[in-house]
Amino acid sequence: MKIDEPVRTPARRKSDVLARLERETDIWVATADAHGVPCLVPLWFVWHGESFWLCTRGANPTGRNLRDGGRTRLALGHTRDVVLIDGEVRVFGTGDVPVAAADAFAAKTGWDPRADSPAYVYFQVRPVAVQAWHGTRELRGRHLMRDGTWLV
Template sequence: MTTPEPARSREQRRRDTLGRLTNDGDAWVATASPKGRPCLMPLSFVWDRGTLLMCTRRTNPTALNVTPRGEAVVTLGHTRDVVHVEGLAEIVEGSELAGESADAFAAKLRWDPRDRRPWVYLRITPLVVKAWREENELKDRLLMRDGRWLDD
């Protein structure tokens, strides 16, 4: 087993997290039905104006689960470099999504679902963001609370 690197500062972790949100393209999205049945799906995303913008079919459990409660958990990375986001999700019709956001999604993911039914966008607004690599970063993993970065 290798010795972990020294723990990063909160500021460095925030920079690394924003880099991951900007540059990564795929994430795991967890939602739950009104009866508590969990659903975990991989979705591609773009970081757009401080939110995660994704797309899925309206009939998929991920989209259906967003409607009743609006809660979602998104994770990026692997077990030794985690970005964990808890947020509020909303459904946005393709025709209702602002042009710049839809353009950013299409450009990054090379797919434009704006006029394709039954596809809808999911916009997830982070409320809590945590990031850690190893056990030595667990203590200070909280980077955002109540939608505000802690180092602002």
């Protein structure tokens, strides 16, 4: 996007965000442990049923932080095309993850953790806040969701 292009409407921003969630495979996952030590890693994801579904080993730092903290911040894009999502986390073992979510994850990523190892855990992230902007000129109006409700 060039700096002289018009600022997107909130509806266009939401549409762009939802298209990216279908198109992209990797998302940055930010967590912190009980002492506030941050952790930032990219994970594969699928957007399914108004939630993000992630999968990683339950014993690694990200898995522990997601489980114990119950919240995360997810991020897509670079500094000129930002999407930030704050979400609440629920944890599912490979035996109790909803089949439709696990199937959608496997279809999108080409990897089915259910067939890999019981050490893997699924994390459902329900967004409570979504922001999107292209550069500083779109900072105004960047909030697309608050308290789990789309504003547009």
